[in-house]
Amino acid sequence: MTIKVQRLSKRFSSFEALRHIDFSIEKGEFIAILGPSGCGKTTLLRLLAGFLSPTEGTITIGDQEVGNPTKTLPPEKRNIGMVFQSFALWPHLNVAEHIRFPLQHHRFVSEEIKQNQKKRMGDVLKIVELESFRTRMPSELSGGQKQRVALARAIAPKPELLLMDEPLSNLDAELRMEMRSEIQSLHRLTNATILYVTHDQSEALAMADRIIVMNNGQIEQIDTPTEIYHHPRTPFVAKFVGKANLMKGKWTKDCFTPDLIPSIQWPDIGIEPDMKQLGYYPIRPEQLILTKEQSSNQAVPAVITSIQFQGKEMHYNVQVLGEEWQIQTGLGDPFDLGEQVFLEIKQEVLLSSTPTHMHYVY
Numbered sequence: 001m002t003i004k005v006q007r008l009s010k011r012f013s014s015f016e017a018l019r020h021i022d023f024s025i026e027k028g029e030f031i032a033i034l035g036p037s038g039c040g041k042t043t044l045l046r047l048l049a050g051f052l053s054p055t056e057g058t059i060t061i062g063d064q065e066v067g068n069p070t071k072t073l074p075p076e077k078r079n080i081g082m083v084f085q086s087f088a089l090w091p092h093l094n095v096a097e098h099i100r101f102p103l104q105h106h107r108f109v110s111e112e113i114k115q116n117q118k119k120r121m122g123d124v125l126k127i128v129e130l131e132s133f134r135t136r137m138p139s140e141l142s143g144g145q146k147q148r149v150a151l152a153r154a155i156a157p158k159p160e161l162l163l164m165d166e167p168l169s170n171l172d173a174e175l176r177m178e179m180r181s182e183i184q185s186l187h188r189l190t191n192a193t194i195l196y197v198t199h200d201q202s203e204a205l206a207m208a209d210r211i212i213v214m215n216n217g218q219i220e221q222i223d224t225p226t227e228i229y230h231h232p233r234t235p236f237v238a239k240f241v242g243k244a245n246l247m248k249g250k251w252t253k254d255c256f257t258p259d260l261i262p263s264i265q266w267p268d269i270g271i272e273p274d275m276k277q278l279g280y281y282p283i284r285p286e287q288l289i290l291t292k293e294q295s296s297n298q299a300v301p302a303v304i305t306s307i308q309f310q311g312k313e314m315h316y317n318v319q320v321l322g323e324e325w326q327i328q329t330g331l332g333d334p335f336d337l338g339e340q341v342f343l344e345i346k347q348e349v350l351l352s353s354t355p356t357h358m359h360y361v362y
């Protein structure tokens with residue numbers, strides 16, 4: 001079952017919340033939709049669920065077109081499961097009843113599951129590790145247990161597609177990490193196709209097979225987590241996902257010269273062609289080092305503007321050519337606020353970079 005979204009747009013009166021969205025998802029993929037608040041993530045999920053109709057474009061699930069501007073299949077007629085940020089549990093049903101309900105009412109439950117309802121309930125309770133909580137009411141559960149009930153309820157009827165809208169954002173930091181691995185193992189065990197909305201880049205990087213990065217109602221990049229992180233194709237993706245610093249300048253062949261320091265030439269460390277065309281050199285905080293002395297003529301002068309101790313590393317903000325940059329370093333030899341320093345690209349980053357123009361002679 002493939003999910004295809006083609007030229008999908010959504011307007012609320014004159015406001016265009018989504019514009020010309022195109023992507024397709026293969027069966028069993030775990031896709032994260034990542035973007036800042038207000039970029040249209042929930043709107044996209046609600047269109048896929050059938051709570052909203054497209055203004056333009058189509059949504060196809062399997063071989064059925066489920067949404068277009070003239071016809072929208074309602075959520076109960078789509079073979080989907082949903083998990084919300086708010087858990088949305090029913091206060092009058094216990095844990096087991098939350099799982100039984102979709103088995104009795106979801107219209108796509110297979111004959112096999114219908115015949116073996118008790119076994120399915122047992123299997124699902126086992127997957128989410130709530131076997132000994134089956135008679136507990138929602139008010140008697142912790143936040144993480146509530147979220148597991150919401151997950152169990154969504155996966156019980158074995159939907160084709162599982163839509164999750166920031167399912168972990170109401171949990172504390174430690175529980176979020178724990179639930180991340182639970183959702184990953186749930187994905188492995190069920191092989192469900194998952195669309196997972198989040199504004200947390202580390203969550204998307206850690207869990208997804210592919211990430212759809214959105215900004216202002218449009219897709220900036222769709223790729224694997226490693227590609228998104230190491231090879232951002234737009235300044236937005238570089239900044240939002242990799243927290244990259246962006247130097248503006250000119251590319252000539254495989255060398256970059258910052259506009260404000262013509263004496264410097266930085267080599268290509270695998271920068272995407274689109275970024276080169278825009279005249280940017282994106283560099284992440286952990287790819288730079290700070291020094292007290294100018295050790296080479298390739299070092300850029302900077303001033304320390306803020307310091308944060310993070311336990312196993314230091315985070316510095318520095319003023320570089322009128323811009324604020326972020327740099328992560330080890331704990332040794334700390335710098336002071338207001339200190340004049342120099343920054344350079346780490347040697348190992350330069351050495352590990354692959355030349356983009358290799359010529360093979362056969």
Ligand SMILES: Nc1ncnc2c1ncn2[C@@H]1O[C@H](COP(=O)(O)OP(=O)(O)OP(=O)(O)O)[C@@H](O)[C@H]1O
Pocket residue numbers: 012015017035036037038039040041042043044199
């Ligand atoms: N029913 C509506 N009527 C008018 N505008 C809406 C409606 N629903 C959403 N919007 C607007 O569409 C834009 C996208 O909203 P959406 O909820 O999809 O964003 P989001 O990326 O999910 O944000 P968040 O991470 O804060 O939940 C926002 O500017 C929002 O105000």
